[in-house]
Amino acid sequence: MLTDPSHKYGAIPQVDLADRQWPSRTLTRAPIWLSTDLRDGNQALFEPMNRERKLRLFQALVRTGFKEIELGFPAASRTDFEIVRYLIDTAQIPEDVTPMVMTQLRDDLIAHTVRSVAGARRVIVHFYNAVAPAWREMVFGMNVPQIIAMVEHHVAQFKQLTQVHPETEWILQYSPETFCMAELEVSLAVCHAAIRAWDAGPQRRMIINLPTTVEVSTPNVFADQIEWMHRRLERREHIVLSVHPHNDRGTGVACAEQAMLAGAERVEGCLFGNGERSGNVDVVTLALNLYTQGIAPGLDFSDIAALARVAEECTALPIHPRHPYVGDLVFTAFSGSHQDAIAKGFAAQAPDARWRVPYLPIDPKDLGRTYDSIVRVNSQSGKGGIAFLLQRDHGIVMPRRMQVEFSAIVQAVADASETELTSDEIWAVFERTYLAPVRERSGFILGSHRLFDHADGQGIILTLVDDAGVERVIEGTGNGPVAAAVAALGLPLRIDSFEERSLGAGADALALAIVEVALPGVPGSRFGVGRHANTTTASILAVLSAAARVSAEMARP
Template identity: 45%
Template sequence: MAFDHRKYQAFKPIRKTDRKWPDKVIEQAPLWCSVDLRDGNQALVNPMNVEQKTRLFDLLVKIGFKEIEIGFPAASQPDFDFCRKLIEENRIPDDVTVQALTQARPELIARTYEALAGAKRAVVHLYNSTSTVQREQVFQLDKAGIKSIAVRGAEWVLEHAQQHPDTDWTFQYSPESFTGTELDYAVEVIDAVSAVWQPQNGQRMIINLPATVEMATPNVFADQIEWVCENMQHRSHIEISLHTHNDRGCGVAAAELGVMAGADRIEGTLLGNGERTGNMDIVTMAMNLYSQGIDPQLDLSDMADIIRTVEACTEINTHPRHPYAGELVFTAFSGSHQDAIRKCLSRYHEGDIWQVAYLPIDPRDLNRRYEEVVRINSQSGKGGVAYVIEQSMGITLPRWAQIEMSRLVQLETERSGKEISAADIKGVFEHNFMAVSDEWILHTYDIHRTDDSVVAELEIGTGQKLQGEGHGVIEAVVAAIQSNFDLAISIENYDEFAIGLGTTAQAICCLRLRNASDDGAGQMCSAAAIAEDTTSTAIQALLTGAARLQGQISAAGFRQLTSEAVLV
């Protein structure tokens, strides 16, 4: 079949010149209703069993949902049984209202009330399709016929509720395929239903306006919502709910703009599971509010548990780039991004307003670790490598060492063609900065002053003794090395600092040496050492650097100078 756009026509938006929603700002969370157990469940290849539904219901309660659509009990025995299980086992908390969907048919409505019997509070969700294409091609009824279905359904819902006075009933009506329904006709049907339920007299009533199929851009949907809110009867007594789908990839945007246009309530699913491209993703919308300093009224802090539970119940994997929830959404591979993140994090203090480049929220708020933010591959730079070393080893490398480590890590990633782990980066550092053959290991040292100089006496390797003299400790150690190994050493860079705090703190010395001999041709090498005191750290770093200049380092016989004797 040819790829031919001419078979489609553009959606015709309403002409609305007095729209108010573009100037609105969302300042509080809407009411949330999870439809994971109904709309989400019916979209699964393998629908959830009772055990999976129960596990997911418990998660929804834990997160903080106060309204949960638990099924379409008249459509299947498993849905009916699950409703009864929750009610009979008293698993529904007192502050949670369950919701059940039904078509506008008397036997289905009766079955729905049978399933909900004994619930403290429940929403009966009535729907019928109102769109032009559904009227003309599916039901082959005129507008009056479709409205009659809605009105009769509303009457049956009311009659059955009156037979169960011990339950606090809420009535909800959805003109299914609302986005494909003429707005004046949608309002005509809505008003006819509200005339039966009479919300102005105290009956809680919800009008749910579903983008059953997303047909236009989110701004058009917002215009539709605002128009309905302005033209329906009893608006102040009715909650307006939205149920957007993601056919155009704009389900969250449509819901957000719909709230700006006057909606009070949002239906959706965790992580967006649902028919076709999915339902509106409540995790994304709630976290969008959170990132703007608005309490979403849902606790999404244990995102790993949410993902585990949803994946186990739906058998659908979460995309690694899924907003807020995916494995890689707080991960930076780009070198410039890594450098910016590292610098911002170094300036951030607990209690500050969050302003970190490339991170819209603090990953810790979702129980993610900073170590997951920066990951290294061939696209990464010195900032990212330095950050990983800071996090895994507690070492803040000087800039010159960052540059050198970045080059070494990039060579490794280009060789493998893969991401490199923090453990392997640590190994690269230890191998290229700290590894040294046994004959260059410092065993003891003695530093003492004469009248006008400092004398350094060292014992290294298998008992070799070195002695040198200079104006300070470093100069004396360099003199000891040069006099015993025929080396001319120039220190190009030298940095020393503490790792950790208190009595358990260690010292690290990073330095870069130049071969200053006539035939050395300016050969450079870098070295580092970690020890419990600054003097032995500096001495060992000088010995390690000298060994490299002397060409004593080989692939065999390496020994680590830290307590973790693992060479990568």
């Protein structure tokens, strides 16, 4: 049992923002996206990516549509330095893509960082330093004026170093690391120091990036912090306000969404939430959340499975099968009630109508996924899912009572196998149950039939052939072929329902006949199915199927 936390952990901090505006706002457009997969995501791996994997993931990020991509930490990694130089020197960075590199505030690291990107057409250089009390006091032993002076010094150094490379458009990004745990007045003062030292203006672009370095509060508090800063930042019209949420509390996506409502224009994150500890914000989830609200995310996830495979291969980290939008099972329903609702939703969904399929917030085809695995059957499944698979894959439309009957048969098979049943396996059960029971249960098959007119309406002569090839001829009359076939069998069967359908289209389509019969003394009803090119033959086969199933029930001890 957990101990009382009240004496060990602090309460969630609050922001004095009585007139907050973000709760009443609505998202209307996507942010600027910055992928940090190659830096923040890479440093969180058991084994960091080598050159080949980094370059492969970079190309995937470009194809996805990222216009800002963090390439790494070239001052701290020889591999990163060489990759950055390779991409610049060989013109591998598209004209509309801006690379970003990161550095701590040290003279030598900043100089090495400038060397790594000099000559690029345009580049973002990201400065950061922690500003929260615990870091100031325990890690750096610095007070706030000392931190401000350090920021001013290193931004001025960077400004001087970049002046000798006018061929490159230099964009400064400054992050008060640990922003979410720092006093807002301190964060604002440090950001203003960076803005003034860089002299941000129309020709000197700058990004202020506010991270939830470690999540310590609810998303609404982070939104309050962002709105507080958004209102007070100097030269706001020349600043791009960015956020970098982590996921320590599992609310990284919520933090990003609410931060955008509060004034953030840019979001940094990793494709599938990779990153230190519990990860960075999940860009795929965040972007597709926007998409499901009718907002174009500006990123192309139309082949999400291919992107996922590249990410898995490059990072050696698997994507969870229930990961939002991406996981192998995220569009898969095993639950009977879910399957029934999904099947009905597909039946009602018009091609050009607004998407309204229950349990599916997004059309899987928009992500390059198929409908094949949406409904899968195990012991938890119900009639709706089984009926959906038979209709989708084999054109079999079962009456509702037949769905109930057949689902119980499939459930018994699934329980016995203790595993999932594929669509092909369900079809095999259907064939065994309805289409091929006559020889197995009665010892004969239909050899031929002949109809003739009779005073009662319709007469039929059936030739049945047993396993030894011996023919047996029986005759009956009724008000149609089905009733005549029942009379010929000599069983007191009652026909409760009869349906005929076509399997497919065209002259060569097969006919499917479904008959529901009941027998006095045998509880409930049973269904029989016949399939044949001739509709009359299909209906006779359905009667023989039902009769064989009922006879088998009667023969049980």
